[in-house]
Amino acid sequence: MKWFWTLCLLISACPVWAQERLALVIGNNDYDSVIDLQKAVADAEAVSAKLQSLGFETIEGLNLDRRGMNQHIADFTARLDAGDTAFVFFAGHGVEIDGENYLLPTDIVTPSTGETDFVKSESIALSNLLDRVRATGARTSIAIIDACRDNPFESRAGRSIGRTRGLGRINAPQGMFVIFSAGAGQMALDRLSDDEAEPNSVFTRALLPRLSEPGLELRSMVADLRRDVRDLSRTVQHTQIPAYYDEMLGEFYFSPAVARDQATEDLPVQVMRADLELARSVGTVSALDTFLEKYQEQSENYTYEVALQLRDALALSNPPAPEEDPAPQHPVSAPTPAPLVPDSREVMRATQQALNAIGCNVGVADGLAGPRTRRAFAEYRDVSGSTLGADDLGTRHALEELQSVSGTICQVSTPAPAPTTGFSMAGTWQFKATCALVLNVTGSVRYTSAGGNKYFGQLKDSLGQTANTEIFVNEQQISGTDYFPAITVKWRGRLAADGQSFTASGSTGCSVYAWRA
16 A cells, blocks of 8 residues: 555545535524523634634534534534544533533533533534544644623532533544633633623633734744733733644644645645655655655755654665676676775764774764764864865765874863762743744743752743643753643753853743843
């Protein structure tokens, strides 16, 4: 079957690339037993119309009871095929019970005090809905849930069912991107005032124009959306910041940028990356060769570079079996060719050996260009007057020059002992973060010692977010985890020599500079 996947890559005609766009849109206003909503139906209608203008086929349901919601969900998942784009939008009441979020149909009955099992059985578990979408094999799955309003089952006397307001954090299934209209425990506003003329909720009125903005990638869209909703809610002294849970690989555009009149070099980046994932999953050199052949005009693209490295590494770990040639009738002795260095890591290892031989000490020749190797190469260039640049490290022509050198070039000296910081992280630090999604976020964090090299902290930023954080310090190296309401961020950093500042980068792609207050 490997020939089939190779053919897929060449002609892009396999079912997995069908890329149908299908959306399930549900809005519930009119509840039988709990408080009605005013704008959920209008939100669903507006989102459905917007998606249709963007090429989505929509399955729309308004004011659905439990049977109606289940029927629409079944119709939706039955029509999804592997490779499609799946989109789910729900506006209505929702509640968190025992760590699970439930979407409420219009015929939900107000239960007696504390009857949580009844509510669970009569509602739609969000995790179950997401798992059913994921099981279809949809290539891209996005869900937007605007159900973070006040708990409709809150009781003034006795025990309420579910948390007071909003939905709880989730673990999104692999391959999905989930957006909540408000963060965990926050209430989503239906309106800013009782007499406003705006037909849509605060969240949806911010969402709609973003969906059709050409060339706006999903994660950038969410960053803009979070700011817009936050700013709108603050006009009425309320805090609402949408939460998102990202387990989706690759990029997604509701409205791609306007295509230029060029050929292969302008293929969408996300399609190229998806093709690489397919070639990677096949796991053969020939599959990667097919990918490289298809995208040879994109050789400057980072995805192409990754594919090239994967191909070389795979070829090295799985060398082809030697062909069984018949013995020649008249064997002729030939000179033994000079050994070649076939792989970039072997080039680096030979380079390290050559540097060691001329006194530019790199330590163990492991084939990896670490800080010690880069320092040794820089020392060689400084001392020898070589015309090589820093970027030539690990190239064959740099190796040839090093191997032609004799004697000791670098002066051998006893290295000074590595300094230890001796600094405490306790106290208040100011920081500035430059991110791909949200530029120039500022804030502060206060760390207190938890014993040994561990510290706990409280973080606040200019977006109005707070987080609990913990860090571990090993000499000048720092590793940390920030627990925001909507996301957990892991990061690593390095202290300056004076211990008064540090730089870091994290799993969200942000670069951080922090200094003592």
